[in-house]
Amino acid sequence: MIIWFDLLMMVVLFFMGLCFYRSNGKGANLLSGYNMKTKEERSRFDEPQMCRIYGRKMMQMAIPFFFGAVIDLILPGRGCLLAWIVFAVLFVRLLRLRGKMEK
Incomplete structure (x- = not known):
C-alpha cells in the first residue's frame, strides 16, 4: 500500500x-x-526561466519517492518516511532559492 x-x-x-x-x-x-x-x-522576472527552474526542482523532488518505494519493498514504511524527510529538505531549499530570486 505504501509503495503505491x-x-x-x-x-x-x-x-x-x-x-x-x-x-x-x-x-x-x-x-x-x-x-x-x-x-x-x-x-522584473524572467518568467520562462523561473518556470524552468521550478520545473526542474519539482522533478528532482520526485526522486526521493522512487527510492522510498524501493526501500519500502525491503522495510515497509521506512522508505516513505525517508522520502518525506528528503522532500521537506528539498522544499525548504526551493523556498530559499525563491527568496533569493525575488530580491
Whole structure:
C-alpha cells in the first residue's frame, strides 16, 4: 500500500514539474504569491526561466519517492518516511532559492 503512495507522489511531482518546465512562463501564475504581484513587479522576472527552474526542482523532488518505494519493498514504511524527510529538505531549499530570486 505504501509503495503505491510513493509511486503516486513520484508520478504527480514529476508530471507537475514537466508541465512547469515546458510552460514557457505560462505556469508562473500558479506560483503562490507571484500571481498577486503587480504587472510592474512581474516585469522584473524572467518568467520562462523561473518556470524552468521550478520545473526542474519539482522533478528532482520526485526522486526521493522512487527510492522510498524501493526501500519500502525491503522495510515497509521506512522508505516513505525517508522520502518525506528528503522532500521537506528539498522544499525548504526551493523556498530559499525563491527568496533569493525575488530580491
